[in-house]
Amino acid sequence: MSRVFSGVQPTGNIHIGNYLGALRQFVDLQDGSECIYCIVDMHAITVPQDPKELKKHILDVAALYMAIGVDPKKSIVFVQSDVKQHAELGWILNCNTYMGELSRMTQYKQKKQKSENPSVGLFDYPVLMASDILLYDTDVVPVGNDQKQHIELARDIAIRVNGKYGKTFVVPEGRFMKSGARVMSLDDPTSKMSKSNPNEKSRICLLDEPGKVKKAIMSATTDSEGVIRYSIKEKPGISNLLDIYSAFSGKSVAKIVKEYEGHGYGDFKKDLVEVVNTSLDPIRARFEEIRNSKELVEALKDGAEKASEIAERTMKRVKSNMGLGL
């Protein structure tokens, strides 16, 4: 059985990009694989966080995992900082990663521009991510397209360590969706939908009320051609909306384009509002119940125990192969 690992940062409200690119895969994979899903709070602190908000977001993300269908009886679900081996392996991997490799990471280059005084943690983020993945002998990492470069780095580090110290790590593979792997912002469809965009109308969050979803979609940037057709280069706004429609409805983009021949953007957007709200309704309903339940915290504690056992076995192997400790 293959082992699956992935995580989401508790840095804000989870949007449909996170869902269509990554979270949806978590549910699809949990019946045929051994799945480990983490709330990566130590990644979140690579940029400043308000402690109260961070705590709230940790539980929100955990409840959302479960509201979309992640079952803690089938999958291990836990909070990253509750398993100390992530940081321990992170240090060891730091010593097997080159400054040049991290300097080339596009996410770091983009995020450092937004920060006046970027932290060492922000620079080192991909190594902690490699540690998350390699700690669990992960075969498959379900993520959005924006994480491709980080997965490549995790693979390079695993191959390097295996070459230097003998077989220590499983070399992981990324898993990317055909539709929804890169959902773009609604206000600027040339940049990816993101939690940190100050414009709330740039994204649709899984817990947004139906009226807010409607406003965001109806005001999404399009173009003046008035024809519904797919061309990321010429029509990034409409193409992004077609991708979202396709990912939520399961219909191919070609079929949707055919259905809307002769229709204007208004009709198309109105129907998209329906499609998105119909998919989000059950998630919103389940979230409230799970978020306020005692079982949520119990499930996370149980998950952290199970994850720690696996992580400790890996750490013993890593330390033994590298000659660390007594």
Ligand code: AQP
């Ligand atoms: N726009 C997106 N389209 C598809 N997948 C996406 N992911 C993120 N944005 C999109 C995927 O969601 C998972 C969790 O992401 P994350 O929270 O760990 O990291 P992030 O990429 O930093 O998310 P944001 O929303 O973009 O946050 P900020 O605003 O803080 O930068 C990952 O699998 C990611 O690929």
